Amino acid sequence: MRLLDKSQEAWIILLFLLFVQGPLSIAGSGSWALAAADADGLEVKIEPGGGIRATAHPLFPAKPEITQALLADYTHWPDLFETRMRVADLQIHDGIATVDLRIAHPLMPGERRLVTESKILPNGGLVTDLTGGDFKRYHRVWKLQPVGDGNQTRTEFELVVEIESMVPDWLVAIATRRELETHFRIVKQKVLEHSKR
Secondary structure (H helix, E strand, O other), X not given: OOOOOHHHHHHHHHHXXXXXXXXXXEOHHHOEEEOOOOOOOOEEEEOOOOOEEEEEOOEEOOOHHHHHHHHOXXXXXXXXXXXXXXXXXXXXXXXXEEEEEEEEOOOOOOEEEEEEEEEEOOOOEEEEEEEEEOEEEEEEEEEEEEEOOOOEEEEEEEEEEEEOOOOOHHHHHHHHHXXXXXXXXXXXXXXXXXXXX
């Protein structure tokens, strides 16, 4: 992997900051956090050992079965994000999906490779763990639960990610928050569309 020199890294950070808006606050124990002001309860924090942890509990306007089907539609994962990505390979064996994603992110030149294994949780949801690529850590969990008359899905979401990069964690945290806000909005829109079919 080719690392950026200091001047390239500084320019990337400066350019990214010019396009980022929103408050950055300090949470307990001196760690950086991005305060959640939305209904999804999104929190993004820097992990003490490196990387970031994001948690949220978005409410989706469809039954858990519809939400589950959308989240486990591995071929169409790129459609759930604003960041450019593509599925380079997908293998499903014994209920475990190995997905090889290529992600083109404005923070980092070129494509980053993310290889994960995903499996559906017994009580509804999905767990995804890193198996290879340009990441040090990647762990994502969706837990799904019906609410109201069963036509909505309350979720518990957790993401722990650390990228092989010179980009500082606080900048990754800002980008992750923005991306997850957009991701949740897209998923809400798509589950609503699917529930009306």
